[in-house]
Amino acid sequence: MSAAPHTGNGKVTVPELLQRKTSAGNSPENSKKIVCLTAYDYPTARLLDEAGVDVILVGDSLAMVALGYDSTLPVTLDEMIHHARAVRRGTKHALLVADMPFGSYHSDTAESLRNAVRFVKEASVEAVKVEGGERRLELIARLTEAEIPVMGHIGLTPQSVNSLGGYRVQGKTTDSAEQLLRDARAVEAAGAFAVVLEAVPRELAAQITRELRIPTIGIGAGPDCDGQILVVHDMLGLTFDQTPKFARQYANLGETISKAVRGYCDDVRSGAFPSDRESYHSGSTSRKDDPVKISIC
Numbered sequence: 001m002s003a004a005p006h007t008g009n010g011k012v013t014v015p016e017l018l019q020r021k022t023s024a025g026n027s028p029e030n031s032k033k034i035v036c037l038t039a040y041d042y043p044t045a046r047l048l049d050e051a052g053v054d055v056i057l058v059g060d061s062l063a064m065v066a067l068g069y070d071s072t073l074p075v076t077l078d079e080m081i082h083h084a085r086a087v088r089r090g091t092k093h094a095l096l097v098a099d100m101p102f103g104s105y106h107s108d109t110a111e112s113l114r115n116a117v118r119f120v121k122e123a124s125v126e127a128v129k130v131e132g133g134e135r136r137l138e139l140i141a142r143l144t145e146a147e148i149p150v151m152g153h154i155g156l157t158p159q160s161v162n163s164l165g166g167y168r169v170q171g172k173t174t175d176s177a178e179q180l181l182r183d184a185r186a187v188e189a190a191g192a193f194a195v196v197l198e199a200v201p202r203e204l205a206a207q208i209t210r211e212l213r214i215p216t217i218g219i220g221a222g223p224d225c226d227g228q229i230l231v232v233h234d235m236l237g238l239t240f241d242q243t244p245k246f247a248r249q250y251a252n253l254g255e256t257i258s259k260a261v262r263g264y265c266d267d268v269r270s271g272a273f274p275s276d277r278e279s280y281h282s283g284s285t286s287r288k289d290d291p292v293k294i295s296i297c
């Protein structure tokens with residue numbers, strides 16, 4: 001039997017995730033791997049939560065996979081909060097984390113704190129995620145001190161796309177691997193409760209995972225991290241562009257949706273939808289006609 005993924009009432013909490021790292025054994029039966037996915041709306045959050053995902057991240061990947069931008073940079077704090085509120089309504093058990101979008105934590109610390117507080121007050125998120133290592137030390141410490149748990153994010157940080165010159169694997173040279181180790185240590189020392197490692201060599205991710213007391217969450221960082229995260233649209237086959245090699249596709253909902261919509265188009269055009277059984281009748285006394293549950297537009 002695998003270890004119980006949740007404690008007590010089933011709610012995943014920050015202390016419980018830290019505890020999992022401390023008490024994790026090596027055997028697969030004791031696996032306490034942390035399962036994370038992104039979500040941006042109520043139905044997806046609810047499905048993920050009910051399926052037993054541990055951490056739901058309202059990622060700023062929202063910009064690309066749900067809003068159609070070609071990077072994460074344009075999404076605003078208000079848009080992130082709007083989506084986080086919807087995800088909150090669908091999330092009962094998982095820990096809810098929201099990405100602080102580009103620009104919302106890049107000026108002074110006081111403003112960054114006010115922005116993080118908005119996520120907690122307006123969307124009831126339980127933690128925020130910020131990208132960057134050593135250079136976020138002061139910010140992470142300030143947020144943590146203000147009782148806002150922080151998830152770090154190092155390696156390929158998509159908000160740095162312009163300075164990195166593209167989306168590339170990080171930490172491949174000795175110098176950049178050493179920088180990543182310093183970043184990981186800094187994020188932990190500042191008080192983060194977990195850190196995302198994105199697009200880094202497996203060997204380096206394993207070394208960071210061994211060194212840190214906080215859990216590492218990998219995305220394109222190999223199997224030795226304490227947990228894994230994927231962008232939900234990638235794993236469900238709901239993206240239009242080529243996905244990175246680490247984004248395993250578990251379903252092809254894009255194809256399912258296209259097929260369903262083509263069927264609907266055909267049926268409306270041919271008159272096959274709606275049928276008589278899907279219609280109401282004047283003067284009918286049938287009780288079946290009474291309860292109408294419709295979405296009101």
Ligand code: KIV
Pocket residue numbers: 038057058059060061062099153196219229230231
């Ligand atoms: O925005 C996002 O979805 C993320 C994950 C890929 C970690 O930051």
